[in-house]
Amino acid sequence: MAFDRLTCPACGATVRNYRNPIPTVDVIIELNGRMVLIERRNPPYGWALPGGFVDYGETLEQAAIREAREETSLEIYDLKLLGCYSDPARDRRIHTITTVFVAQGSGIPHAADDAVNLQLFTTDHLPTNLCFDHGAILQDYLRKAQRVSG
Structure with missing residues (x-):
C-alpha cells in the first residue's frame, strides 16, 4: 500500500497519509446528433x-x-x-478514476471555465x-451504440 508518513500537529504522533486515486467524472453529451467536446485551457492541452473532479459532498x-x-453552458x-x-496512467498528473456518463444536452453550447473552445463532432x-x-472511452461508446442500433 502506497503511503507517506506525517506528523500529527496536535499530538506529534507519526500517522500514515494514504494515497488514494482521485474520483473524476466525464460526460459524453449528445446534442442534435453530435457529441460535444471541449478544447482544454490547461495542460494537458487538446x-x-x-x-472534472468530484467535489466533496457531491454525488457522481x-x-x-x-x-x-x-464547461459547456449546457444543461444535461x-x-x-x-x-x-x-x-x-490515464492522467499523467495524478492517479484518477473516472466515471463516464452519456447524457442528452439542451441549450446553446458555449465554452467556459476550463474550456477555451468547444465544438460539436459527428x-x-x-x-x-x-x-x-x-x-478509448469514445471507442467504447461507439461500440455500445452499434450494439444497441444493430
Missing part, C-alpha cells in the same frame, strides 16, 4: 470530454451535471452510465488529439 451525477454546465439530462476507467469526424484516455 480535445476532451467535458468533466451532481458532479457530471455541474462540470457539463461549467437522462444520464446513463457508460463505465468506469481506472488505468493509473462520430465519424472526431479529433485525433484527444486527452487522457478519451479516445
